[in-house]
Amino acid sequence: MRHSIAIVSLVLFVLSMALLLTLAKQAYIPRKEVRDLAKIYLNTTYNPWNKKFTAMSPEGVTAIVWDYRGLDTVFETAVFYLAIIGSIALARGIGKYSKPTSDEKKLGLSLIVKTVTRITTVSIIAVAVSIALHGHLTPGGGFQGGATAAVAPLLILIAFSQYFLLERGVSKDLMLVIRSLGLAGIGLTAIAAYFIGVAMNKYAFVLQNQAKPLSEVSIPAYIDGQLISGTLWFFNISEFFAVMAGFTIVLILLVIPERAFKSSGGEEK
Amino acid sequence: MIDPQIIVLGMAALAALVSVIATYLAILEKNLVRAVVFSAIQSTLYAFLYYVLMAPDIVLVYIPVAVGLYPAVVLILISKTEKEEKV
Numbered sequence: 001m002r003h004s005i006a007i008v009s010l011v012l013f014v015l016s017m018a019l020l021l022t023l024a025k026q027a028y029i030p031r032k033e034v035r036d037l038a039k040i041y042l043n044t045t046y047n048p049w050n051k052k053f054t055a056m057s058p059e060g061v062t063a064i065v066w067d068y069r070g071l072d073t074v075f076e077t078a079v080f081y082l083a084i085i086g087s088i089a090l091a092r093g094i095g096k097y098s099k100p101t102s103d104e105k106k107l108g109l110s111l112i113v114k115t116v117t118r119i120t121t122v123s124i125i126a127v128a129v130s131i132a133l134h135g136h137l138t139p140g141g142g143f144q145g146g147a148t149a150a151v152a153p154l155l156i157l158i159a160f161s162q163y164f165l166l167e168r169g170v171s172k173d174l175m176l177v178i179r180s181l182g183l184a185g186i187g188l189t190a191i192a193a194y195f196i197g198v199a200m201n202k203y204a205f206v207l208q209n210q211a212k213p214l215s216e217v218s219i220p221a222y223i224d225g226q227l228i229s230g231t232l233w234f235f236n237i238s239e240f241f242a243v244m245a246g247f248t249i250v251l252i253l254l255v256i257p258e259r260a261f262k263s264s265g266g267e268e269k
Numbered sequence: 270m271i272d273p274q275i276i277v278l279g280m281a282a283l284a285a286l287v288s289v290i291a292t293y294l295a296i297l298e299k300n301l302v303r304a305v306v307f308s309a310i311q312s313t314l315y316a317f318l319y320y321v322l323m324a325p326d327i328v329l330v331y332i333p334v335a336v337g338l339y340p341a342v343v344l345i346l347i348s349k350t351e352k353e354e355k356v
Binding site for chain 1: 282285286289290293294297325326328332334337338341342345349
């Protein structure tokens with residue numbers, strides 16, 4: 001009874017706030033400057049006729065995230081990197097633990113779940129790679145693709161038990177290597193224009209994508225006629241691997257069987 | 270004939286309203302597993318809302334994180350502690 005009264009009053013509160021906002025909306029009209037800002041972004045995000053002011057990417061969000069405000073995104077990736085480092089530090093000292101039984105069929109969930117997981121894992125990886133590789137053309141990008149790909153190891157860890165991945169070589173250390181390679185890729189892409197500028201004896205910015213009036217260095221926007229939007233494609237691929245491996249590390253650390261680990265004496269590596 | 274846009278926006282408003290109720294139930298629920306399910310319902314409705322509000326980039330990151338990873342991670346953590354919340 002108390003629940004339903006609370007829910008009804010909550011719904012009434014939300015509805016009255018919605019009515020208030022609807023009435024207030026009629027008095028407030030966005031100023032013209034706001035629309036001009038949107039116009040600038042729409043005019044410059046993909047504009048091959050204005051080569052000095054364009055990101056050469058039809059996907060506005062990816063262009064803003066990795067080109068217009070690229071440094072912010074690099075720092076976001078650094079924050080994510082530090083968060084994963086923190087979780088690895090919390091799980092330090094946990095070494096190898098023995099498998100309870102050698103029969104793999106007894107581990108994990110039932111055969112139905114395992115069969116469904118076998119099918120869905122492949123499609124999840126395919127969708128994730130497509131989201132990441134088309135990030136500069138359609139909605140999506142490196143982080144979106146990486147987060148989607150991380151669902152696949154999660155399903156395998158739960159449906160097949162954590163020993164399935166470890167025995168096939170997908171360990172925390174391998175994921176750390178992949179993640180570090182992804183981050184190195186982001187760093188190298190960020191300073192790629194600078195090194196091209198050094199080679200051509202021209203000025204260039206860090207995190208530069210296409211040519212600007214002050215610096216004429218630009219990363220090629222097309223490879224063999226295919227639009228890759230300069231740095232955006234490389235950023236997306238590197239971010240995909242960094243995020244996917246980062247999430248997988250956290251999941252592998254979370255499913256460590258603490259009781260089995262402690263009962264076996266908790267030997268350190 | 271009703272304007273299709275009105276129907277879609279009405280469904281979005283309904284989803285927003287139901288998500289508020291789901292959030293309330295998730296906070297009050299003492300059984301932690303059921304609380305995670307309520308939270309996942311709220312996440313699913315939010316994913317629909319982001320799609321209607323024309324933010325496909327957010328939808329693509331919200332579905333794996335809030336519908337896939339977050340409930341699963343919290344369920345793994347609950348399996349390592351107790352099922353009921355004690356006040």
